[in-house]
Amino acid sequence: MSEFSYWILMIIGMIVTILGLILVAGYTVLFERRCLALLQDRYGPNRAGPLGLFQAISDALKLLTKEYFLPGFVDKRLYILAPLLVVVAILVSFALLPIGQGISWAANLNIGLLFLLGLSSIHAYGVFLGGWASNSKYTMLGAIRTIAQLISYELAMGIAVLGVVMLAGSFSLSTIVDNQTTPYIFLQPIGFIVFFIAGIAETHRLPFDMPEAENELNAGFNTEYGGMPFAMFFLGEYLGVILVGAMTTTLYLGGWHGPGAETYPLLGVGWFVLKTFLLVFFFVWMRASVPRTRYDQLMVFGWKYLLPIGLVNILLTAIVGAFWM
Known part of the structure; x- marks a missing residue:
């Protein structure tokens, strides 16, 4: 295969992957709406197409055809960025x-886990820029809350992940999955809980959706957004939920490992998707069941509970590793 053909195939593969992820995020919204309807004993969206399956496409078309309005009082470059x-x-x-x-694009990167944590932080900075550039009191408060949450929970998340790194002896995500003959959730139950709670806070989902907090801040950081820019924030939120589910699956639930996965790689993909969407369902279940916390409670929980628990988990992992591994 020539170098030109190789790059053409790479570009096509990347475009297909991106479009596939966007489609999955759209149908995750539909999945959430139908699950919430079942949990709250109502119908949910069921008019657009058979069983409401075209609802995601209808919502996307609605947002694409809305007028794009750029307020005059915003910082235009950052607002668009x-x-x-x-x-x-x-x-x-x-x-x-x-x-x-x-099956991956860059999972063999030797610092893949560090790169992944860095990218997840950039997502929060995008939310902060949107709130700051909108030049509104509501959006500014949402942006401040976003950064405060990021500092509180990103630290706990990173410390939780250290236990996995100590067991696997690598920052490569492929190596971490390959070493999980026993899923790390059994070896790192405390780290799993800390990581997953921090992931919920990272995605601004209930009970940690303080940057939006509709009853306090209207729509929080995205109050001044509409049309396609709003759709991109919305898309980012649901892609973030899927990403946290996929990261948790990779680090603690054995990734693609499952019965028959080593013989049939596509079956491994099926196991990975199943585990990820079971965690996504948990996000939905939390939204239907748990009330929003107060902001001071959110910060206290991050600094006074999650962070010390994460440090204790690392200490226990080091002690166990020194004497029994």
């Missing part, structure tokens, strides 16, 4: 995940 930064950072993050045996 912010939603792009959110979506691009999350889409690039998926390239680092090994979704099957030998």
